[in-house]
Each structure stands twice: as structure tokens, then as C-alpha cells.
Amino acid sequence: MADEADALSQFGISKEETDKLVSEVIRFLLFKSHQNSGCPIKREDLTQIVTKNYRQRNLAASVINEAKTKLSSVFGYDLKELQRSRTCSNAQTRLPQSQSNADSKSYVLVSQLPIEVFRKHVVEETTSPMTGFTFAVLAVVQLAGGKIPEETLWHHLRRMGLHESDEHNPVFGSNKQALETLVQQRFLHKEKVSGPEGNTLFYDLAERALDAQVSERVKDYISQVMEKRTFATSSLWMLIMLRRFDYKLG
Amino acid sequence: MVSLSWKHHTLIQALISRGPLKEKEFQSIFTAVTGRNPGAAKKIFDKYLLEINKELSYVHFELRACRDQYDGQVCYGVVNTVSDDQSKLGTKYSVPQIAFFKGIIEAIAQDEAAQGCISGFDALNIRLENQLPSEASSSQQQQAPAAFKNFSMSQKDKTLDELVRDKWLCRTSEGNIGLGIRSLLDLRSWFRNNDVPSCEVCNEAGVKADLCPNEGCTVRIHKYCLKNLLSQRDDKVCSGCGKPWPLGKVTKEEAVEAAVDDEEENETQATTALRSKKRKGRSQRDSAENFSSQASLASSSGATRRRVTRSAAHLN
Numbered sequence: 001m002a003d004e005a006d007a008l009s010q011f012g013i014s015k016e017e018t019d020k021l022v023s024e025v026i027r028f029l030l031f032k033s034h035q036n037s038g039c040p041i042k043r044e045d046l047t048q049i050v051t052k053n054y055r056q057r058n059l060a061a062s063v064i065n066e067a068k069t070k071l072s073s074v075f076g077y078d079l080k081e082l083q084r085s086r087t088c089s090n091a092q093t094r095l096p097q098s099q100s101n102a103d104s105k106s107y108v109l110v111s112q113l114p115i116e117v118f119r120k121h122v123v124e125e126t127t128s129p130m131t132g133f134t135f136a137v138l139a140v141v142q143l144a145g146g147k148i149p150e151e152t153l154w155h156h157l158r159r160m161g162l163h164e165s166d167e168h169n170p171v172f173g174s175n176k177q178a179l180e181t182l183v184q185q186r187f188l189h190k191e192k193v194s195g196p197e198g199n200t201l202f203y204d205l206a207e208r209a210l211d212a213q214v215s216e217r218v219k220d221y222i223s224q225v226m227e228k229r230t231f232a233t234s235s236l237w238m239l240i241m242l243r244r245f246d247y248k249l250g
Numbered sequence: 251m252v253s254l255s256w257k258h259h260t261l262i263q264a265l266i267s268r269g270p271l272k273e274k275e276f277q278s279i280f281t282a283v284t285g286r287n288p289g290a291a292k293k294i295f296d297k298y299l300l301e302i303n304k305e306l307s308y309v310h311f312e313l314r315a316c317r318d319q320y321d322g323q324v325c326y327g328v329v330n331t332v333s334d335d336q337s338k339l340g341t342k343y344s345v346p347q348i349a350f351f352k353g354i355i356e357a358i359a360q361d362e363a364a365q366g367c368i369s370g371f372d373a374l375n376i377r378l379e380n381q382l383p384s385e386a387s388s389s390q391q392q393q394a395p396a397a398f399k400n401f402s403m404s405q406k407d408k409t410l411d412e413l414v415r416d417k418w419l420c421r422t423s424e425g426n427i428g429l430g431i432r433s434l435l436d437l438r439s440w441f442r443n444n445d446v447p448s449c450e451v452c453n454e455a456g457v458k459a460d461l462c463p464n465e466g467c468t469v470r471i472h473k474y475c476l477k478n479l480l481s482q483r484d485d486k487v488c489s490g491c492g493k494p495w496p497l498g499k500v501t502k503e504e505a506v507e508a509a510v511d512d513e514e515e516n517e518t519q520a521t522t523a524l525r526s527k528k529r530k531g532r533s534q535r536d537s538a539e540n541f542s543s544q545a546s547l548a549s550s551s552g553a554t555r556r557r558v559t560r561s562a563a564h565l566n
Binding site for chain 1: 254260263264266279282283305306310335336342
């Protein structure tokens, strides 16, 4: 923490100004996270807060680091970095070649509280259905080997009572939109693949699903489900389960 | 710089994720993470809140308590204290929705009868055009009204539901629209800037309050503040005009019971030294000054909190 404070002082701007910048970055992260329901926030949006008024090189990076420290010490949030590891076909911005790697990063705020404390006191009840949906979808994709064609995914969701065409689901509203939200939140990545029969849409696991913490919990979820034999009635499920079950034991 | 512990973080994150929480719920979280009861270990509870606010002030947030004016219950929330570019992003509501909301708050807050609510019908008939931003350029002024004019009844209805769900507004038992706990927590400075009269007792905005029946007198007091006031004083008069408060609000029997209650409480319970000093001081000042001196206001609002629960429980 002292290091960051020292790092900031080298830029020749007053402590009040650096404090103000750090505060603005933190506030931006908190308000934007609320507004976009946990979808990742682009690093370039953060750097812009600094570069709008200041031209010192690396100032933005130092400010973001200090903000990260404060978010952890004051709020108990981890500013998790996600690397945009591939050029998504549905990316909203096309990054020019000259843009450095650093700017393709994005961030999400994740609570650092122990999971039991988080579940007991912090979880907002209305988000539980979406969390359950996230786990179910990630479990399906993971069991399919990490990549699944759109048709097959919806086949499994239909077995859980969620139909693709349902726009008025009492919990999710539009089921299609709920799935799309997982893409926006970078749990899933979708990609059109051209094949012999035309284009097929594939879903595979994106950064947040590949993060160690999340994939561990998905595996836990899968093993709990296996115990309850919820999916055992589907012969297709049995096949997948047998084929993929060894990855957990290995 | 104090680094907050996971216990502080739990309290903060709970309020951020779940929104404002009633006192009971918030205190139960405190008890769960610290093992201490906030009622018994008040100093520790207050210390936690002070420590939290010291850190939150860096980002212009505050952990605040306020009383829900509709049911008298205390609620806690984390509120933003400064309006800037970042905070303008922190909403999922569209511009017309926000204009609609502002129109409703104004209508409720400016009600001269301080009923604290407007009917559903009136809410749906709020006109958005009155909410145009003051710095609008001439071209903007052309645009804004279009979005505002096209804001349909069904959109207003839907927005009302969302605002109630998010606790910016509430639905009263009679089916009217009142201010939600988020608004009461968040809009403290807005009420002051817009000259909403404050309650004589607790100095918070008297959005839903009892007015002194004397027509010339502008005194207003929250129902729960009035109950305490009347139960403590022998002369039940308005501090502004000296006319007696109508005892219809609190019946004589209830007032006497509550007064007896308080005396018992003072004799048997181990109250803080401060409180017993205040009682002495007050009875000495009684004859000379009226109730609304600042010192006794500040001390009574702290002391009344416990009394509210006791006398309210008794009256139930």
C-alpha cells in the first residue's frame, strides 16, 4: 500500500488530485457494476477517467492499482482482471492494431468474503435464480467437454423446463436473453462455425468460467447433481457423464 | 489508515448488494459476524460504523440510518453523498423514468398536508415535461419532450412497480404511493434544498408528519416523534404556538401508561449516566424553556429510540 502511494507521488501532482482520481475510478467501478449487473468493465473506460485531464504516462496504471488496493481494504472487493484472449466476433468495439495489450483487459468486482459468510448475509435473493441458471448452463457446457452446439445446449435446457422461445418466463423473462446475459458477463463465448451443413453456433466457456474459483464450484455443483441423480433419466446425459466423469477423478 | 476487517466488509457488502436493511436485520448481521449484540454492546456497534464511515468518506459514501416515516422503523443503508459523473451512471433507469420519479417525489414532498403520499391515480398523471433539465440547449429541448411526451401510461405503471420494487417508492396500506426507504436515506440534502419543513423533534424532513392544527403555526412532527413528546411532557402544547396538541392522536390512558413505563425504566434499568443527568437537567429547565431547545432535541432523539420500542411494544 505504501508502494502505491509512493508510486503516485512521483507524477508531480498533489495528493488531493491523486486521491480524487482514485476515488473517481472506484466510484465508476461501483456504479457501473450496478448498472450493467456485473458485466465486465473495460480498462479503457477507467484509464479515460485519468487521461481526460492528465497526460502523465503510467499515471492511469498507478491510479488503477491504488483503486484496486482500496477496493479490497475498504469494501472487501477484488478487482478481478479478465484478459480478452480472443477477438470475439460479437465484440462491440474493434481495437486498432496499435492499441497495447493492456487496454484489452476488463474487470469485474468479486467479493473476497468467505463463501459461507457471503451466502448467508450478502447474497441478494433476487439474483439467486440467475446464479442457479449460470451454474446449470456451465455444468452442461463443461460436461460436454467445454464446447457445445447451440441446439444441444437448448435441448438440455428444455429438459430443465426452459424453452428457447419462451419470452415470458416468470423468473427470467426471456430465456434467450438470460443466455445472452451469460455471454455478456463473459461466462460463455459464442462463435459461428461454418461446416458442411452451413453455419452452426457454438458456445464454449469464456474467461470467467475458466477462472479457477468458478470452475471449482461448477465441478462441485456437478458432483452434487450426480448424487441426486437429477439428470439420470436422460440416456444422452448418461453417455456424457460416463465419457467425462473421469476428468473429475483424474 | 485503518484497514477494515472482513466483518466490516460483510456489513458494507450486505447493504450494497441487498439495499437498505431494517435495523433488526442489519443488527442480526452484526451479531452474526462479531458475536456481539448491538443493543448491549452499543459502543462497539457505533465504533464499527464510525470506522466504516471514516473509510467510506474517501469515496463520498456514507453508511446512514434513518427512520422509515411510514412505519417508524429504523433502517440502515449505504448512500452516495456527492452527485458527479460517476454517480449519474449508477442507475438502470432511463431519462424519462428518472423525470417521472422526480415528479412524484416533488408532488409527495410538497404536499402541504404532509400526508407523505399521493394517490396512484395522481402518480400516473404526473407530467414529465415539468422536469426538463435546466441546462438544456434549444436543440435538446426539442428532443427531451418527445421522449417525455411519449412516455405512456403503461410505461408509467411499469416504472412505478420497478421503483417500488427497488424501494425508491413504497405502496401504503391505503394503496397510495409514498417515498421508499431508499429515497428517505438518499434525499436528505434534497429535502433541505427544497425547503421541505423539518420535524420539530428530530430535525429530519417531515414528509409524513402531523401538523399543528393551529392554522397559523407551521410546526410539524412525525407521528412517532409526537408519541414520545407527549409521553414525556405534562403540558402537551405545540412549541411553535403554545396551543395544545390534540390528544386524539395519543389517548390519555396511553400517554399515562407510557409515562409510567418510562419512570419504571429509569428506576429499575441501568441507564447511562448521561440519560439520568439529562432528566434532571430537563426538569429544571421545564418551567423556563420550551421543548425545542437544541440540546434536549439531540439528547432526546438518542434516548427516545429505546423508548419507542418499549412504549410501542406496551401499547400493542
